[in-house]
Amino acid sequence: MTLRDIAIKNLLRRKAKSTFILAGLTIGIATIVAVICFVDSTAHDINTKLEKYGANILIVPRTDSLALSYGGMSLGGVSFDVQPIRQTELAGIRTIKNAANIAAIGPVVLGTVTIGAAAASLAGVDFEAAGILKPWWKIDGESPGPAGVLAGAEAARILNLNVGQQVTIDGQALQVSGILAPTGSQDDHLVFTHLDTAQNLLHKPNQISIVEVAALCHDCPVDDMVAQIAEQLPSAKVMAIQQVVKGRMETLAHFKKFSYALSLVVVAIGGLVVLVTMMGSVRERTSEIGIFRAVGFRRSHVMRIIFMEAGLISALAGIVGYLTGVGGVLLGLKVFGKATAAIHMDPWLAVGALVMAMAVGLLSSAYPAFLAAGMDPNRALKTL
């Protein structure tokens, strides 16, 4: 017979009350776990998509004039009239401190050409780098060789281009080797060719209009990389593409804050449930506590019994709450069609759930335990 035996037997005797406390705490812990899991998985999902997006750093010539957008993203001040970036300068990007994080460097030269009788925008790109930078590209046909072009969906429609067709661009005969499936971006309006070919056609040897850089940036310091590249290319403007995800991340951050606040409220309610139920339990057990005290239990022994009861229920609530929270998110992601967002089973979250449940349970039981321990044994026995 130990104090623990008494605590366990009392919990088993008062099943309804024990279950009530367990449910109160479990709901609180499950809510917090679910919120953390959901936010984590959503953030991870966004990061994954961001990485899949390809380029996350853009290098453009420094200018104060003419705002332009490309690919739906603000490029800051891009102008064709300013001093372009030199292709030879790009080698410096590979020498930065975080060079290992660079997956691809995609130089682009832009200009207008005449195809047949119509004017069109021509983009010279490195198709190997483009494979990494624009993984969403779907080409009907083949990626072009040095004497070929790839037409964006809208450009092909307007210019009436077909795969295999010969086109003359500024007097040079090239073959349409592929047509890009619609992307919903500015790529749809461009005609792409090899960088060297475009530089020749546009009479821009060694010139680059824009450089797209794909950095493996799930955890890398993208701002540091921007600074390092800027150091290498002092005449260019280097910026991280954050606009696309910034909004979502901000929304997520707001949701995160709101959810945490809500979770804390739920946990506080759980704590109140524990407090009220334990208070009731202590009052009901006045006579029993009187017996304990009469047979020589110290105040600390009585407190230990109450804390053990709270601790046991809280530990169980921590475990059940964690499993319920994780299970709830898994179910939620399936129901709301986010099956691609994976949950990361973080052992620290499980430990945290357990610790939090026990902390809330024990803190909420402190006053009832103090009350029980301070009970006058003589008065307690008179209640019998």
Add this chain to the structure above:
Amino acid sequence: MSFIICDTISKTYGQGDACVKAIDEITFTVRSGEFVAVMGESGSGKSTLLSIMGAMNTPTSGRYLVDDIDVYALDGEKQADFRREYLGFIFQSFHLVPYLSVVENVMLPLTTTGHSRRVKEFMAHEALAWVGMADKAKRLPNQISGGEMERTAIARAIVNNPPVLLADEPTGNLDTRTSKTIMTLLARLNQQGTTIMMVTHSTACAGYAQRVLKVRDGLLIDTPNPAEAAACV
């Protein structure tokens, strides 16, 4: 040599006009191994006296010593230790913990001792055997009779071999036959050296005591012998 000394003990409840003097400067001593009955009408102060002797009710004034220990000079936790080591309680309404089995109830005073589980169980079974309850050790209190509950309460009171047994109307809820059994058990305990202080209304029960203290309106009015007690009450 006095084992228990109650030295001008008073106990008042409330303040001002609502002040009630439950015990008024009671002084007496009890020798080690003595069996003393405390008699008196309801509200006379005998239960207050017993609770003071049980280290559970601090007197307003006076000193209470057991084995030269000034009980109320001890702090709360030491008083709890004193109760565990020196006192065994037998209550009128048994006061068994309902969700603990008979043997677990008997083990209660041993819970906070350093004995191993096996030793505790052995001591509890010994105590239960002594009161004739060995065969009902696993039962819950609601599965045994009133007499058996009282015997369980006695087993609990003696399980740690306390030198003093305090009994508050131990036969108050029992029939005559069962009361006799219980009193026989108490008498046997006393013969084995346990000092017993017993509050009772029953002259028959008081007859088992070597001495009777009579309390009226908080005062110790005389100390008749058991034979005289029958005439007093």
